Structures are given as structure tokens and as C-alpha cells.
Amino acid sequence: MASPVVRKRDIMPRNRIFTAWERQRNRSEVHWMAEMFAEMLGVFFYVYAGVSSTAGFVVGNIIQQPLSSLQQIGFAYAFGVLFAIGIAGATSGGHFSPCITIVHVLFNGFPRMKAVRYIVAQILGAYIACALIYNQWKEFIVVAEEALVTAKTFDALMYTPNGPAGIFGLYLPVGQTLGRAFLNEAAVVFFVGIITWACMDPSNYMVPPVMAQFFVSMAYGVAIWGFAVPGIALNTARDVGGRLFSMTIWGMPATGGKYAAIAALTNIIVTIFAVVVYEIFLADSDRVVPPASLDYFAWIKGHGRYTPPHTQHPRQRNDEEMDSDSSKDSEKPSVTTYEVAPKMGYESHQHGAIHSVPR
Numbered sequence: 001m002a003s004p005v006v007r008k009r010d011i012m013p014r015n016r017i018f019t020a021w022e023r024q025r026n027r028s029e030v031h032w033m034a035e036m037f038a039e040m041l042g043v044f045f046y047v048y049a050g051v052s053s054t055a056g057f058v059v060g061n062i063i064q065q066p067l068s069s070l071q072q073i074g075f076a077y078a079f080g081v082l083f084a085i086g087i088a089g090a091t092s093g094g095h096f097s098p099c100i101t102i103v104h105v106l107f108n109g110f111p112r113m114k115a116v117r118y119i120v121a122q123i124l125g126a127y128i129a130c131a132l133i134y135n136q137w138k139e140f141i142v143v144a145e146e147a148l149v150t151a152k153t154f155d156a157l158m159y160t161p162n163g164p165a166g167i168f169g170l171y172l173p174v175g176q177t178l179g180r181a182f183l184n185e186a187a188v189v190f191f192v193g194i195i196t197w198a199c200m201d202p203s204n205y206m207v208p209p210v211m212a213q214f215f216v217s218m219a220y221g222v223a224i225w226g227f228a229v230p231g232i233a234l235n236t237a238r239d240v241g242g243r244l245f246s247m248t249i250w251g252m253p254a255t256g257g258k259y260a261a262i263a264a265l266t267n268i269i270v271t272i273f274a275v276v277v278y279e280i281f282l283a284d285s286d287r288v289v290p291p292a293s294l295d296y297f298a299w300i301k302g303h304g305r306y307t308p309p310h311t312q313h314p315r316q317r318n319d320e321e322m323d324s325d326s327s328k329d330s331e332k333p334s335v336t337t338y339e340v341a342p343k344m345g346y347e348s349h350q351h352g353a354i355h356s357v358p359r
Contacts, residue, residue, distance in 0.1 A: 005302045026304075032114065036121040038091035043125030043237050045087065046080030046096070051130060051242070053077075055137045055167045062144040062164075070228060078221030085213040098122060098236040099189075099271040100196070107275060119237070126241025130168045134249065141167070158250075161231070165254050169246035170239050172259040173231045181259060184230040185266045188223045192234060193267075193274030194282075195219040201278075202297070203287035209296040233263035240264055 014022070025034050053068045053076035060067030085094045095101045098119045104110035134141065141164045148154040148163065157163040160171050172181055196219070198204055199212035207215055223232060233239040239260075246254035256263070 035092040036117050038088040039118050039121040040125035042084035042088035042096040043122045044129045045084040046077055047126045047129035047238055049080030050077035051133050058167050059140045059144045062147050074221040074224035077224055078217040081220050082213055082217040099268040102268055103271055103275050122237035123241045126237045127245050130242050130245035159253055165246045165250050168242040169254055169256055170233050170263045171256050176231055178258055181231045182262050184227055185232055186270045188227045188232050189267045189270040190274045192219045192223055193271040194278050197275050197278045202289050202293040205290040208292035234267055236264050
């Protein structure tokens with residue numbers, strides 16, 4: 001016998017004010033606002049965590065007082081990704097990266113206009129995080145700039161990963177070539193991208209849904225520990241949001257030149273390639289979907305927005321009823337449709353993501 005569907009309101013009633021707001025928020029016309037906020041917040045989390053450690057690393061090296069390290073930066077981004085998926089992923093689907101949103105458009109029928117909103121929210125989240133960090137660190141950043149001027153190295157280091165602008169914007173490392181920077185970016189993005197897509201495969205019994213966010217976070221940390229020095233971006237939202245903020249403070253010299261195109265676009269192209277490789281060589285439609293993944297999909301389909309008002313009390317609904325209700329046109333496309341187009345049904349959703357990785 002299937003387990004009963006028990007919703008939060010059944011065991012933990014909310015304040016009337018929040019209940020009234022939630023009723024309005026969950027309408028199809030306005031729920032996109034909550035999803036955009038979740039995408040913005042998720043990107044904010046990992047950019048805020050990672051860039052703050054980068055600030056300590058850059059400023060500390062300039063003033064010769066070690067305040068951070070590459071190891072700390074890797075852990076900061078990894079934990080930021082973990083927090084983003086864990087806190088905001090259930091509302092929006094946890095894309096947190098334009099490349100993930102784009103592959104869902106191409107392979108899972110994610111609505112195009114919704115994708116545009118997601119990408120705007122992601123870039124905004126990165127920009128806000130950088131703006132907040134700058135103001136928190138401003139006095140120390142100014143000291144670092146003055147130190148570069150005194151040492152007559154301002155022009156050589158300011159717009160590099162070792163300069164104050166490099167805290168927020170991503171720039172070509174000193175001595176690195178554009179060709180090798182592209183190779184480094186492409187290789188690391190493929191590594192992270194194929195791990196991410198494997199975590200989204202519901203038939204991958206080696207990575208149950210509850211562990212997906214940890215796999216993704218570890219992949220991100222490994223990428224930074226091993227390949228941040230040659231130069232990586234991994235996430236268009238992190239790159240564009242941070243670069244726009246650097247330009248806000250330091251003007252056009254902070255654009256990054258030709259490397260800006262590599263940082264912003266490579267991760268999108270290579271992630272698409274990584275998904276194609278996974279689908280050709282590793283995906284298997286005949287593989288049995290394990291119970292953990294089925295429970296995850298049942299949890300999504302059991303959301304109240306998918307239940308017409310005339311149906312039984314949620315405690316009396318079983319998984320079979322949930323499946324039959326999922327194809328009705330009256331459903332509100334929300335947390336499930338972050339991976340598939342609206343009204344595609346439960347069978348289509350089984351090809352959706354468990355959790356996507358922000359980069």
C-alpha cells in the first residue's frame with residue numbers, strides 16, 4: 001500500500017497572513033516571481049560564499065597578510081553550491097546557471113520565456129552578491145589598490161586575478177594564453193557538466209536524489225582546487241554578474257577583453273556537448289528507476305498546486321491517484337516544470353533533473 005501524502009499544512013499550520021500570501025503566490029500568473037527569487041537567491045548564496053573568500057585571498061596577497069587560500073576558496077564555493085541547492089532548489093528547480101537552464105530548454109522542453117527570466121535572475125543574484133561583498137570589504141580593497149599604486153604595479157595587476165578587480169570579475173591570468181585558457185575552461189566544464197547530468201538521471205542508482213547536491217558541490221570544489229590557477233569561470237551568471245559589477249566600479253578597463261567571451265560562453269557550449277555525450281554513451285532507458293528516485297518524483301507530483309480542489313484529502317491520496325491527476329489541464333505548472341514544459345505529464349517529467357548545479 002502506498003504511503004499517504006502528508007503536506008506541511010497538515011502538520012504545521014502557517015500564520016493567516018502567510019497562508020493568504022501563499023494562496024496568491026501559487027497562482028500560475030505570479031508564481032514565476034517566487035521562482036525567479038529562488039534562482040537569484042541560489043546564485044547569491046554561492047557567489048557570496050566564494051567571492052568573499054576570493055576577496056581575502058587577493059587582498060591578503062597584496063598587503064602580504066595571508067587571509068585566505070585556494071583551498072578555502074574551493075570549500076567556500078562548494079558549500080555555497082550546497083546551500084543554494086538545499087535552500088532554494090525546491091522552489092525553482094535549482095538551475096543557478098544559464099548553461100543548466102539552456103540544456104533544459106534543449107533537452108527537457110523547459111519553456112523558453114521562463115528560461116530568459118531565470119537567466120536574468122541568475123545574473124542579478126551574482127551582481128547583488130558582488131555589490132554587497134565590495135561594500136563589506138571596501139576599506140581593505142582601497143588599501144590594496146593604494147599598495148599597488150605605491151609598488152607601481154597597478155597597471156600590471158589591477159585587471160588580473162591577482163588585482164582588486166579580479167575579486168569580482170574573471171580575467172586572464174598573467175602569462176596564460178587565450179588558447180590554453182579555452183582548453184582549461186572546456187575540459188573542466190565537461191568534467192563538471194557530465195557529473196551534473198549524471199546526478200539528474202533518475203535511473204542512476206549510484207547517485208540517489210538526496211546525494212546529488214553533494215556530488216555537484218564536490219565536483220565544483222575539485223574544479224577550483226585543481227584548475228582555478230590556469231583560469232576558469234564555469235558559470236555565465238557568476239562571470240557576467242561579477243564582470244558587470246567590476247565595470248560599475250572601475251569602468252570599461254574592467255571588461256576583460258577577449259577573455260570575457262571565453263569565460264561567458266564556453267561553459268554553455270561545452271555543457272551541451274557533455275549532455276550529448278552522456279545521452280549517447282551512459283544513459284539507458286531500459287534501466288530500472290530505483291525507489292529513491294520514484295519517491296522524489298512522487299514528492300514533486302504530490303504538491304498541492306498539482307491537486308484540483310475537488311480531490312480527496314491529501315492523507316487519502318495514493319501514488320496512483322497522483323499519477324492520474326498529473327495530466328489534467330487545470331494543474332498549475334510550477335516546481336515540476338522547471339525541468340519539463342507545462343502539462344507534459346508524469347512520464348515526461350521522469351526525464352527531468354533531480355537537481356542542477358550552479359557553477
